[in-house]
Amino acid sequence: MRTQLYLLPVAVIFVPIFAVPFLALLGHRGYETWVSGWGIELVVLSLAGMIFYLITVNRHVASLHERESILAEWTASPDTWYRRLIRGAGFGIGCGCFVGGILLTHSVDLAMNPLPAFGGAVIGQAITSGRTRTYTLFESGLCIRRSKTFNYQFVPRGQLRSVELTDDRLAIRRGLPWPLPIRCATRTMARPKRVTDALAQLVEPTPSVE
Structure with a gap:
């Protein structure tokens, strides 16, 4: 449970960012304006949260080597089935995010659109899924x-x-x-x-x- 809580700062910061395009479709423009106004701060906090997560998990693993x-x-x-599944799902989700982000941009005037960046990250994970x-x-x-x-x-x-x-x-x-x-x-x-x-x-x- 403790190692899962390490990811909480990242999740808390990323949730409002990814909620922007969906709430914009529902007409909640005030929320989008607030998030876009704090965009730089949210990005900095999300990076800090990711660094915090990596450091704490790595420190936890180091303590396990010392104690256990x-x-x-x-x-x-990974076996062949897993590699094919992750690559197929990753490319599918990534391309879907790219296309969805473009369609949202044409249909809704978005001040912030995280979908293309998320799609690129998912595709990157899919490409490296076969590593040992x-x-x-x-x-x-x-x-x-x-x-x-x-x-x-x-x-x-x-x-x-x-x-x-x-x-x-x-x-x-x-x-x-x-x-x-x-x-x-x-x-x-x-x-x-x-x-x-x-x-x-x-x-x-x-x-x-x-």
């Missing part, structure tokens, strides 16, 4: 770092639901708000069975016998 033992660590690429990731499993949860980046994603233990191993992929299902499981291609992993056993012991611990 590593249960398992592996490097793997390093996974580190602790008692508290799972740390994920994408190659060629310095920031981590932390999935608390309470969000890990189940683990499944097949010949071609390792799937780790998560709770809300994550709709998709973590999927690793086993051909890019070392000792996938050992990793699966460590995950299974954490996600589905054996009950103690009294």
Whole structure:
């Protein structure tokens, strides 16, 4: 729960920005004027919120290395199904944001239109979706770092639901708000069975016998 709260400053600032085009369609022009008037300040605050999120999550991961033992660590690429899904969805959403932003500009006089920028960010994520990731499993949860980046994603233990191993992929299902499981291609992993056993012991611990 604590790591999820780190994202709160970013969400609180981005929500009013992304609400502008939709409220403008409903005729709420006063809200748009207020947001556009504070546009520079909101951008600065959003960047500060993102930096705060990255620093706090990375510091949390560093503290885990100091306090807890590593249960398992592996490097793997997403499996083919996951890469195709993320790329297809990313390009679809990104292009939709570009087209929607252009249509909104022609239909409504917008002082601020965040949709094209958001679409570009989504497409960028889709392009890099096939990069390998390093996974580190602790008692508290799972740390994920994408190659060629310095920031981590932390999935608390309470969000890990189940683990499944097949010949071609390792799937780790998560709770809300994550709709998709973590999927690793086993051909890019070392000792996938050992990793699966460590995950299974954490996600589905054996009950103690009294």
